[in-house]
Amino acid sequence: MFECDLPDNIKELSVAQLKELCETLREKIITTVTTNGGHLSSNLGIVETTVALHHVFDFPEDKIVFDVGHQCYAHKLLSGREKDFSTIRKRGGLSGFPKREESKYDSYNTGHAGTSISAALGIAKARDLKGENFNVIALIGDGSFNNGLVYEAFNSLKPLNTNILVILNDNGMSISPTVGSMHEYLEILSNDSQHNLKLKKHANIFERFGFSYNGVYDGNDVEAMIVKLKEIKDKLKTQSVILHIYTKKGKGYSFCEENPEGTHGVSATGARQGEEYSHILGQTLTELAEKDSRIFAVTAAMTPSLGLAHFFEKYPDRSIDVGICEEHATILCAALATQGIKPYYAVYSTFLQRSYDEIIVDICSQNLPVTICIDRAGISGADGETHQGVFDLSFLSCIPNLTIAVPKDGDEFKKILEMSVRYEHPLVIRYPKDCRQSFGSGEADIEVGKWEILQDGDGDIAILACGERALSIAFRAVKLSGNKVKIVNARFVKPLDSELLDNLDECNIITIEDNMLTGGFGSLVCSYFSESGKIVKSFGYIDSFVPHGGIGGLMDDYGLNVNDIADYIKKCV
């Protein structure tokens, strides 16, 4: 219904026409996102700013880096992607994040928080070295602004001796409300400018870092934004500028404005809303915390999506959302554990990558009883390359002292959580978002490093599969093959169950995992059997980045295809 009705002469439009354009963009975003799913309120809040930027600056010659990237929809619509906009987040369609491969208007791919200022500095420095002349803009929300990367980038602005514009989009929210003192500081700065106090260089940390500090109180006022951006465009010739704006997350859609946290990301129409592992985490941890006062929960800016909203309400003093500060969260847990507290850090698999060093040094080299609950592990779908949780088994398995659990289903997840309370070493528990299947009640208690035979075979082939998705594929493939095959719930990727492995009579071993093949569960099994003469065939994701799309289709195409596994089984027999 909105096919190509956007004007192509944005630079010539009047303010009234630009306001109309904002409404058209907003309507288009709402219609598309409520159908396809995607980031809604973050995109709605930034419409006027995007229109003003496109009116004042010259894209794609000028470059813009969207921090995280979940606010680039209006930019996509204004840069020749209107026709394809209805494909956003679908397999083969537009990405929900900036993608250089998709358009020359996208300067830098993002997905994780806090990278935009560093990236803008790099682009600007390259411009200077090449003697070119364009503007570089980083657009960053106050949620991302908590991340340490922002500070690292600020700190090298002067040494790099280059000019950029940082637009700080302050809406008081990351996915959850923004926490921390920097947010309070931003409020004070803004009040100063409101009251027309002359902003003293002495007072403003941004000025110290080499920025000229500017503000627009209503970033949803397209006219005010244009006036200020024109003024700044001129300044940028000689200095770096930070523009602090206030916007309303979810602006223009009352449902979002009233519920910005719940509508940061929305599901596609008709998306299945079943049980999620996060619910089990929240419920179980809350129950366990009633009995054990040592239990403490840490998140980095997405408490509700991790299932911990109720825990945080019930135990405000035994929980903290540190903002988008995954490294700090990890150290905080390690330090709490040194004093006998029992910390649980819940985080998405893809964001766990941020605290890799701290997992090694702070948690594991000190052998501290921190439990990390890794949500959205495996292919996570529509957010694409930057959000797939497909590396964790590979990068975690080489860390000494670490135990890696991959529950077969919700019930087993609960049992592993119960076990974790008594466990005195570093532990990660890895699971996808949806909890769809049950594989029987199994043992009453989970023993670390012990697997479970779910189905016996005829002695030719044994399938070792870790996690619900891999087991589900194993059962389907076996059924499809028409053979009788042993299926093992390899619920610990580390340590492997050497007793069970040593007693496998089967010569053909198949491993299945919702993770990269390289360095993953299968590779551990290959190494285990490398001197045995057994044939090990591993199924997992091939060595490439997995783009956005539906989870099932991506799993099929990137290495976990039920037919392929069934064919292999038939070939082996």
Next chain:
Amino acid sequence: MFECDLPDNIKELSVAQLKELCETLREKIITTVTTNGGHLSSNLGIVETTVALHHVFDFPEDKIVFDVGHQCYAHKLLSGREKDFSTIRKRGGLSGFPKREESKYDSYNTGHAGTSISAALGIAKARDLKGENFNVIALIGDGSFNNGLVYEAFNSLKPLNTNILVILNDNGMSISPTVGSMHEYLEILSNDSQHNLKLKKHANIFERFGFSYNGVYDGNDVEAMIVKLKEIKDKLKTQSVILHIYTKKGKGYSFCEENPEGTHGVSATGARQGEEYSHILGQTLTELAEKDSRIFAVTAAMTPSLGLAHFFEKYPDRSIDVGICEEHATILCAALATQGIKPYYAVYSTFLQRSYDEIIVDICSQNLPVTICIDRAGISGADGETHQGVFDLSFLSCIPNLTIAVPKDGDEFKKILEMSVRYEHPLVIRYPKDCRQSFGSGEADIEVGKWEILQDGDGDIAILACGERALSIAFRAVKLSGNKVKIVNARFVKPLDSELLDNLDECNIITIEDNMLTGGFGSLVCSYFSESGKIVKSFGYIDSFVPHGGIGGLMDDYGLNVNDIADYIKKCV
């Protein structure tokens, strides 16, 4: 000569006696470090502060976290470890870093920068939860202060609602002179207090974050430090405090005072000072940069140790030391590469862990031609657990689009660097500190993914070894075994040389690597041959943290023992 001559009643000593104690400690540190090697100037600068802390606070009830940990020697001497001090950094002796396993006076293990404030907050929060009552101190240098973690920790001080003391030890240096705007800001703050200006809450970012800001201009004045610390101890009951002190790095040893960068870490007496890979990097990159103006070098606070001091002098506009900000450094490189600049990021293996997420998301998912030169790979020796570079092959090999080169010797390193200039994808080159052996001239040009047969065998066994150390061990083991064994220079860990692998007639494959076994080179070879029936035996480090000690002895004991490999060869034949 200094066996146990330190007083055990530090709290009762007069100022004059404490000053004398400082001199004794200083002498002891100089004598020991110039013999054993270790961190010298950082430890000398902080002697008076440490004495004052031990005089005023009650360790081990009160807890102190040393950021990085390279300034804890005086603390070790004052906490019952005088007798063992001469064993520091030696195998089985005291660690050069804080170690909880070593003493109850060490509250938290450190080694990498910027973690101390997060750790102190965690310890303090645990104290509050348990209703205990002790003081928690983080001691951090201005070099570490550039790291984003500091900002992340500050940002959650108020939400955590707990009290800590942060001592900011400002000596204008990390290993190299401190860079960046935060350092300038610190200077301004300090000047304010010097001139007795009332520090306006408005003016001071630390006050905003919830700290009471205090200063001692001469942190090497033990009396001034005691007065201020007593005052602060009282304040800590109700609020968090930051104490900004100035100290002289290398204080009291003119050789160090005049050369703090060169004496941050010193080598043990009699340590071999041969060719280093860093020299080859510096020389080659400088030569290449003469011909190719796209070449740009990035470091994170240790330019000279990485061999790039001359490059930085010669090309000030084509190089930047961003301070201890590994994540920012990585993104900066990725962004430069988007614009056709050719960035080289040089970093120690252990610190590369800090930018794992950015390697995946910013460099590799965008498939950008950034070259990362990974120095101090493999066991690095006397710094221990937190500094061994033994994980990189494991955590890097699962990343799509990434090529991993491991040169056999200095000459091949140079050739790979020459090749890298024309290479248009992400590339890492991994090497240890010392460059000791040459394995022949080999091919004139290096082709990505192509290995080299260095020695033919009699058809039974093939050894695939990556890097100088592994190859050196391979040749020694083969010689010791008395057999004729094929030895292959597996100079690319990714991609594997599938053509060579497919043409191996040998049934017994041995892999050798200076890396963890799990997920490392050997595991890639095991997976490659998992359906082939070949027997693969991998030698690398077993699944545990490698402590401090001599490199050779640690390699022997943790998995790379020449005798064991020779025995295995004999067993196979």
